[in-house]
Amino acid sequence: MHGDAPSPRRTASRNRRRVLLKVLRYLLLTFLAVVIVFPLYITVVNSLLSPQQIASRPPTFFPIHPQWGSYSTAWDAGHMSEYMLNSVIVTAIITVGQVATAILAAYAFAFLEFPLKRALFVLFLATLMVPFEVTIITNLTTITNLGWYNSYQGLAVPFLATGFGAFLLRQAFLQVPPDLKDAASIDGYGHWRFMTRVAVPLARPTVAALSVFAFLGAWNQYLWPLLVTKDDRYRTVQIGLKQLSSTSLDQVNVTFAGVVIAALPLVVLLLIFQKQLVRGLTAGAVKG
Amino acid sequence: MIFTRNAKARRRLRESGLAYLLLGPSLLIFAVFIFYPFLSNFYLGFFKTPPFPGLPNRFVGLSQYQEVLTSSTFLNSVRTTVAFAFLTVPLGIALGLGLAVVAHQQLRGIAIYRTIFSSTVATSVAVASVIFGTLFNPVVGLLPWLGINPQPPILDNPDWALIAVALITVWQTLGLTFILMASGLQAIPDELHEAARIDGAAAWSRFVRVTMPLLSPTIFFAVVIGGIFAFQTFGQIDLLTQGGPLDKTNVLTYYVFTTLRTENNDGKAAVLAVALFSITLVLTVVQMKVLERRVHYAR
Amino acid sequence: MAGVTFDRVTKCFGDVVAVDDLSLDVFDEEFLVLLGPSGCGKSTALRMIAGLEEPSEGTIEIGESIVNDVEAKDRDVAMVFQSYALYPHMSVRKNIEFPLRTRKVASDEREKLVHDAAESLGLETLLDRKPAQLSGGQRQRVALARAIVRRPKVFLMDEPLSNLDAKLRVQTRAELIELQRELATTVIYVTHDQVEGMTMGHRIAIMADGKLQQVGPPQAVYDHPANLFVAGFIGNPPMNTVSGPIVRTASDPAGSFGIGVEGTVIPLPAGHCAAIERSGAKTVVLGVRPEHLRPATEGGLVATVAVIESLGHERHVDCRLADGQMVISRLSSSEPAPLVGERVNLTVDPLELHIFDGVTEEAIETT
Numbered sequence: 001m002h003g004d005a006p007s008p009r010r011t012a013s014r015n016r017r018r019v020l021l022k023v024l025r026y027l028l029l030t031f032l033a034v035v036i037v038f039p040l041y042i043t044v045v046n047s048l049l050s051p052q053q054i055a056s057r058p059p060t061f062f063p064i065h066p067q068w069g070s071y072s073t074a075w076d077a078g079h080m081s082e083y084m085l086n087s088v089i090v091t092a093i094i095t096v097g098q099v100a101t102a103i104l105a106a107y108a109f110a111f112l113e114f115p116l117k118r119a120l121f122v123l124f125l126a127t128l129m130v131p132f133e134v135t136i137i138t139n140l141t142t143i144t145n146l147g148w149y150n151s152y153q154g155l156a157v158p159f160l161a162t163g164f165g166a167f168l169l170r171q172a173f174l175q176v177p178p179d180l181k182d183a184a185s186i187d188g189y190g191h192w193r194f195m196t197r198v199a200v201p202l203a204r205p206t207v208a209a210l211s212v213f214a215f216l217g218a219w220n221q222y223l224w225p226l227l228v229t230k231d232d233r234y235r236t237v238q239i240g241l242k243q244l245s246s247t248s249l250d251q252v253n254v255t256f257a258g259v260v261i262a263a264l265p266l267v268v269l270l271l272i273f274q275k276q277l278v279r280g281l282t283a284g285a286v287k288g
Numbered sequence: 289m290i291f292t293r294n295a296k297a298r299r300r301l302r303e304s305g306l307a308y309l310l311l312g313p314s315l316l317i318f319a320v321f322i323f324y325p326f327l328s329n330f331y332l333g334f335f336k337t338p339p340f341p342g343l344p345n346r347f348v349g350l351s352q353y354q355e356v357l358t359s360s361t362f363l364n365s366v367r368t369t370v371a372f373a374f375l376t377v378p379l380g381i382a383l384g385l386g387l388a389v390v391a392h393q394q395l396r397g398i399a400i401y402r403t404i405f406s407s408t409v410a411t412s413v414a415v416a417s418v419i420f421g422t423l424f425n426p427v428v429g430l431l432p433w434l435g436i437n438p439q440p441p442i443l444d445n446p447d448w449a450l451i452a453v454a455l456i457t458v459w460q461t462l463g464l465t466f467i468l469m470a471s472g473l474q475a476i477p478d479e480l481h482e483a484a485r486i487d488g489a490a491a492w493s494r495f496v497r498v499t500m501p502l503l504s505p506t507i508f509f510a511v512v513i514g515g516i517f518a519f520q521t522f523g524q525i526d527l528l529t530q531g532g533p534l535d536k537t538n539v540l541t542y543y544v545f546t547t548l549r550t551e552n553n554d555g556k557a558a559v560l561a562v563a564l565f566s567i568t569l570v571l572t573v574v575q576m577k578v579l580e581r582r583v584h585y586a587r
Numbered sequence: 588m589a590g591v592t593f594d595r596v597t598k599c600f601g602d603v604v605a606v607d608d609l610s611l612d613v614f615d616e617e618f619l620v621l622l623g624p625s626g627c628g629k630s631t632a633l634r635m636i637a638g639l640e641e642p643s644e645g646t647i648e649i650g651e652s653i654v655n656d657v658e659a660k661d662r663d664v665a666m667v668f669q670s671y672a673l674y675p676h677m678s679v680r681k682n683i684e685f686p687l688r689t690r691k692v693a694s695d696e697r698e699k700l701v702h703d704a705a706e707s708l709g710l711e712t713l714l715d716r717k718p719a720q721l722s723g724g725q726r727q728r729v730a731l732a733r734a735i736v737r738r739p740k741v742f743l744m745d746e747p748l749s750n751l752d753a754k755l756r757v758q759t760r761a762e763l764i765e766l767q768r769e770l771a772t773t774v775i776y777v778t779h780d781q782v783e784g785m786t787m788g789h790r791i792a793i794m795a796d797g798k799l800q801q802v803g804p805p806q807a808v809y810d811h812p813a814n815l816f817v818a819g820f821i822g823n824p825p826m827n828t829v830s831g832p833i834v835r836t837a838s839d840p841a842g843s844f845g846i847g848v849e850g851t852v853i854p855l856p857a858g859h860c861a862a863i864e865r866s867g868a869k870t871v872v873l874g875v876r877p878e879h880l881r882p883a884t885e886g887g888l889v890a891t892v893a894v895i896e897s898l899g900h901e902r903h904v905d906c907r908l909a910d911g912q913m914v915i916s917r918l919s920s921s922e923p924a925p926l927v928g929e930r931v932n933l934t935v936d937p938l939e940l941h942i943f944d945g946v947t948e949e950a951i952e953t954t
Contacts, residue, residue, distance in 0.1 A: 022395075029390060033404040036462065040407065042430070043419050055428045104310040113300075114307035120315075127318050130326050131574075133520050133541045134565045137332065137548055137557050138325030156414070161317035179672035182639050187737075188660035188689035191306060201676045220412035222523035223545065238414040242527055245418045252428050260416050266410040270403075277409065278467050296641060516626035 012208070047071070047256035058169035070257035074244065076142075078254055080261050081231045084242030086152075087219060088265075090236060093156040093216055094218035099211050101163030107195050109166065111181065127163035133223065140227055154228040155236070165210050172206035173199055191258065209279035216277075219266065239261045297488035326565070330556035345555065356559040361535065361543070366567070368450065369539045373518035375454035376461070381510050383458065384465025385503075389495070392473045402470065408463035417493035421528050424452060442530055446536045453524050453537055461517070465510060472506030473499070513574050519568050522555075540564050589650025589740040590615040590773060591636055597644035598631050605631040607797035609645070613775055621777045621787030624820070628797040630779045633743050636775065648739060660689070662741075667736035669746040673718040673733075678779075679705075680714040683732045690737070704736040707766075708814050735770065742767075742774040748783065760786055781821050783811070790930050791803050793817050811941075815948040817942060818874050824903055825913040827880060829888075829924045830872045830945055833863065846873055851888060856937045862953045863942065870945030877903065877917035878937035882925050887934035890914065892925050906933060 005242035030105055046054050074080045108114070109121055148154035176199055184194045200207060225236045235243070244258040270277055333353055335345040356362055363518045387405045391398060408416070423429045425442040476499065484494045500507075522541040525531060531538035531546065544564060548557040591613040596605040606628040608811045612621045621629040634640045635647055637661030646653050654662055665686070673682050683704055687697045705711050708728040718726055727747060732744060747763075748756045764787055767774050778784060784791040793800040793816075794807070801813040812818035818826045834847040846853045853873065855863075863871060882904070890906035893913070902924050904916040916933060918924055927933050942951045 024391070025395060029395075029398075029401045030322060032387060032390065033401055037404050037407060039416075039423065039459065040411070041421050042423070046422075051428070057433055059430055059433060072299075090810065091364070101313045105314045106309040108310040108397075112310075114304035117307075120311060123318070124314070127322050129569065130322055130565065131516070131520055133522070133544065134329065134561045135322060135325035136544070137554055137561055138328045139321055139345050140548070141554075142320065142325070151581060156323040158317070160466040161312075161314035162894035163318070176398055177670060177672065179668045179670045180674060182634075182637070182659075183668060184685075185639070185659045186637055186662075186664065186666050187686035189685075191658075193689070198674055198676075202674075204676075216409075220414075222412070222414055223541070225550070227545075228527070238412055238523070241414045241418050245527070252422060255418060255422060259415050263411055263415045266412070267407075270407070270410045274403065274406075278406075278471060 004236055006197055010075060019216070043259055044257050047253055047260050049253055051250045051252050054256075067253070070253040073251075073255045074257040074261060078240075078244050078247075079185065079235075080237070080240060080244070080258050081233050083235055083237040086155075086234055087237040089152055090225075091154045091215055091218040093152065094159045095211055095214045097156065097160035098162055098165050098214040098218075099159040099207060101202060102169050102210060103164040103195070103207070105161075105193070106169035107199060108171055109197070110176075110188045111191065111194075124163040124166050128167075136223065136227060143228055150230045150234050154236065155225055155234065158224070159221075162214075165214065168210055169206055172203035176202050205279065206274070208273070208276040212273050212276045212279075213270070214268070301509075312470055322581060323529075329558040329561045329565075332555055333562055335555045337553045339554040341552065353559050353562075356556055357563060361538070362560070362563070364535055365538050365543045366538050366563075368535075368573055369519055369521070369541075369567075370522060372450060372454055372457075372537075372539055373515055375451060376457050376518055377511060378463055380458045380514060381507060383462060384469045384510070385433050385507070387462070387466045388469035388473050389499075390475075405466045406463040406470075409461055409467065410463070411445075413457075413460060414527060416456055417524050417527035420452075420456045440533070444533050446533045448535055449529050450537050453528055456528070457521065457524055461514075468506060468510055469503070472503050475506075476502045481506035510574075512572060515571050515575060516568060519564065519571070540567070549579065591595055591600065591741055591775065592648040593632070594646045594648070596627070596632070596635065596642045596647060598635060598640060604797050605641075606635070609797075609799050610793075611799060611802065612920060613773060615650075615773055616771050618764070618774045618776065620784040620791045621790075621794060622773060622781060622784040622791050622820075623779065623794035623800075625779055629779075630745055630821060632794070633666075633745055633777045634776060636662075636741065637664055637666050637743055655874070663737075663739050664743055665737055666743040666745065667730045667734050667738040668749045669749055671718075671727055671730040671747075671750075674821050675718050678717055679721070679729050681709060682718070682729055683710075683714075683736050685734060686737045700736050704732040707735070707769075709775045710731045716743075724759065725752055727751060727759065729929055731766070733794050735766075738770075738772075740773065741771055744776045746778055747776075749778070749780070758798045763787065767949075781823065785821070793820060795820075798823045808881075811950070812874075813871060813950050815874070815943045818943070820948075823874060824877050824915045826874045826941065828872050828874045828943075829908070829912055829914065830870065836923050837947065846871060853894040853935075854937070855887070855940070855942075858941060859937070859940065859953050862951050866951045867946060868944040868946070868951060871951070872943040872945050874941035874943060874946070875914075875935050875939060877915045879935055880914060880916040880933050881935070882916060882918075882931040883934040885932050887932045888914075890931055890933055891929060892927050892929050895924060897925055904931075906931060 006255055042059075042061070045061060047070050048063035048068065049060055050067060051058050105124065109117070109124075143149055143154045146153075148157070159217050175191070179200055180202075181194065183196055189197065220238065221236070221239045225239050226242075229235045229239060232240075232243075241262055245255050248257065312385065334347055334349055335353055336348045337345060391402050391405055411419075421443070424431050424442050426432055426437065431437065431442065436442070438445050438448055442452050479496055480502065481494060484498045489497065519539075520541055521539050522545065525539055525542040526545070528536040531542050540560065544557050544560045547553050547560060550559050552559075593609045593611045596606060596609045597604065602847070609628075609632060621628045621632060630641060635642050636649070638654070638657065642655060646655055649652065649664070668917055674685065677685070680701060683701045684697055687700060688884060692700065701714075702711070705714055708731055709730055710725070710732055713721060713725060713729075717814075718729065721729065727750070730747065744763075748759055760783060776787060784793075788805055790802060791808055792802040792806050795816050800809055801817045803811075806936075808817060812821060812826070815828065818828070822906065829846075830847060831846045831853075834852050888908060890908050892904055893907045894905040896903040897920070899920065899922055902918045904918060906916060906922060907913050908914065914933065942953060943949065944951055
């Protein structure tokens with residue numbers, strides 16, 4: 001072959017191979033997607049079936065006559081409404097608190113000079129080395145002594161600050177050009193106004209990522225809410241799921257409905273804040 | 289210029305004051321809920337908690353450390369946790385990496401696949417555990433229907449329980465691992481792939497010689513994080529196996545929890561917490577030392 | 588409106604002395620250019636006026652009052668930064684308005700001031716854009732607008748043109764001169780570009796290594812550089828300098844002598860000789876501006892033409908002396924030029940010679 005002009009037959013076969021390759025790729029991707037998403041899919045399906053249908057064999061993979069009653073049962077009788085409300089309240093407090101304390105601390109580390117700055121920064125980083133599980137024994141005593149056992153304070157206060165958040169935001173603040181700080185101080189902007197009008201708006205992507213990260217962490221907490229709550233008044237969704245799943249098997253559709261309710265906020269969050277979520281999670285990975 | 293010096297000192301004092309004010313809230317939380325409980329663990333470990341509440345704690349020195357740390361339950365618990373880490377970390381990273389590579393191509397609709405691959409970040413440990421707990425159930429679950437029906441049932445089966453919990457954990461963390469690996473892949477400049485391609489490297493050797501070395505920092509982080517996560521495993525165990533059967537899934541964090549909650553034994557739990565911290569610390573340091581040497585830091 | 592005075596100001600960063608015993612008066616409504624190579628301390632001096640750095644020693648006055656202990660925001664100065672320091676998340680309007688918001692200006696008054704500032708810089712149509720959507724020149728104007736909107740007593744500008752391309756720089760230079768005249772405000776302008784210094788300043792103050800070298804109107808500094816550094820820094824191409832021993836021409840009892848360069852002796856007029864005698868200098872450096880070095884058919888220094896650079900309106904003839912020293916002669920393009928490789932005799936009117944002490948590098952005054 002002196003290949004200036006490849007023969008039409010050869011081009012055709014190459015094209016056919018390219019199409020085939022593409023089809024194979026899609027098949028592989030689709031297969032993987034189905035495997036990964038199947039447990040979630042079957043959960044939604046089961047939540048719409050009767051317990052008898054769920055137990056029948058072969059299993060039903062598509063709810064032809066969806067029965068939505070399981071959701072209202074889970075919501076009311078299963079106390080999901082209370083659990084959700086508790087989770088929303090506690091998660092909101094923790095997220096706002098973590099972001100706020102992180103902004104304040106990070107601002108000090110990025111823009112101020114003060115004695116013991118390095119030592120305090122090391123102390124902040126040291127908090128990352130102590131897993132929360134290690135501190136539960138005394139924390140439980142402390143919370144009880146404060147009279148916060150089985151309360152929103154007890155659930156939220158230990159998590160109102162993180163070294164990680166301060167660290168991440170400090171990095172973002174250090175990216176703010178020093179000239180902006182100088183210009184602002186000539187223009188009469190003190191630290192507080194510079195923080196709220198310039199530094200934080202410029203660090204918005206990081207603030208968003210940190211918020212999503214904090215939200216995710218708070219929403220998914222399990223061990224601590226299990227330890228400091230004793231009744232449905234303050235139980236969060238994750239603990240509520242435990243209650244719900246321990247009910248009898250002829251209510252299994254309600255369990256599935258509860259799972260869907262519990263997962264829904266995060267699914268919505270993922271779809272809306274996909275970019276920030278990815279940023280938050282990958283930034284979180286550097287935490288180690 | 290005495291007035292100048294004073295003004296300067298005053299300005300500096302004001303700046304320091306502001307700094308401490310800003311750090312105050314964080315420092316207060318850290319002091320009360322991290323450093324104090326962390327340090328008090330060491331102290332609590334010296335005291336034996338009485339069998340009945342109301343009696344005074346008894347100082348026993350290091351003997352409680354010795355007793356607890358040499359007990360077969362503790363050693364079994366450490367073994368179980370390590371086994372769990374080995375079951376979850378390598379498999380999770382391999383799958384996450386595989387998905388990331390498959391999804392790292394220019395195809396129409398690839399964004400949808402990426403969203404699906406990362407979808408399990410929307411699940412919590414509790415959500416994943418309840419879903420699989422039900423799917424593994426011998427009566428209403430799908431596993432028996434698929435012909436996988438060991439006796440006793442999988443989550444009560446001493447040979448299978450830990451593996452089952454590990455697989456559930458791998459699934460639940462797959463979204464996170466995928467996101468990590470995918471953003472690691474994206475950070476590798478396309479020119480490097482193109483250069484390797486012009487140099488005539490085949491797809492597989494491009495992956496092994498170019499992608500993997502450049503991705504090694506990401507993989508390194510995933511391994512460290514995965515290891516730390518494994519040592520904090522709790523929810524899956526509490527929801528699915530309660531440490532059973534025959535203590536086969538009694539991981540360290542769960543052991544701490546039951547000692548604290550069921551036994552009400554603060555002293556013993558404190559010793560276990562100290563052990564948990566030490567192991568995590570050693571593990572992290574060792575991983576840093578061993579792995580960092582093999583990691584290529586690009587850029 | 589106000590003048591600015593540095594009185595024996597020193598600024599140290601750790602062991603590094605950035606500004607060394609600087610005393611300088613900037614007059615009210617003056618355009619003063621602080622000129623020097625990078626790292627010479629000119630920006631530090633400017634930042635001390637702004638209140639962004641505190642002097643280690645000495646005092647700074649703005650309009651008769653000492654401001655060492657006055658906060659930046661209370662000094663009533665405005666600054667234009669090299670990076671422009673625009674807030675990327677705010678529109679042009681918000682950026683210009685920014686300095687007014689802390690100053691309790693009523694909102695309709697604010698709007699008018701922003702509008703006036705924008706109008707005088709031709710920014711009216713860009714008010715709702717973000718800085719990222721502007722060209723470099725437009726951003727520079729926004730930075731200027733933000734400075735003028737407040738009508739400050741003193742304008743400080745830190746290399747405001749260095750991020751612009753060459754053509755825009757020339758144009759903006761003229762606009763800045765005009766703007767200063769209109770506002771009738773004191774401007775202190777920092778740059779490393781001697782062309783900006785020459786063209787814009789009523790006076791230029793040249794700094795090197797933290798020390799003030801010379802202050803004066805541009806032409807005076809050009810004609811009478813106080814030392815070798817200034818001589819080399821001002822003027823493009825820079826002043827030619829040749830050094831050599833002092834050679835007495837014994838035949839002349841008046842003590843007149845010349846400077847020996849490569850076998851020839853450049854004779855000096857009597858006045859120069861007397862000045863050198865008075866100064867007690869052992870060696871001297873001769874300086875001559877390229878435009879005063881003329882190729883001739885005989886006499887003067889013998890050199891070989893190495894390179895000829897033609898700039899259209901003029902030519903730079905680079906010549907190599909026999910001992911390897913390079914000198915440049917500037918000729919107008921209408922004059923006949925020698926050829927590359929040709930030997931030329933370079934002559935100079937002795938009255939155009941600058942003489943510097945070879946050791947202290949200070950100029951020796953010959954008047």
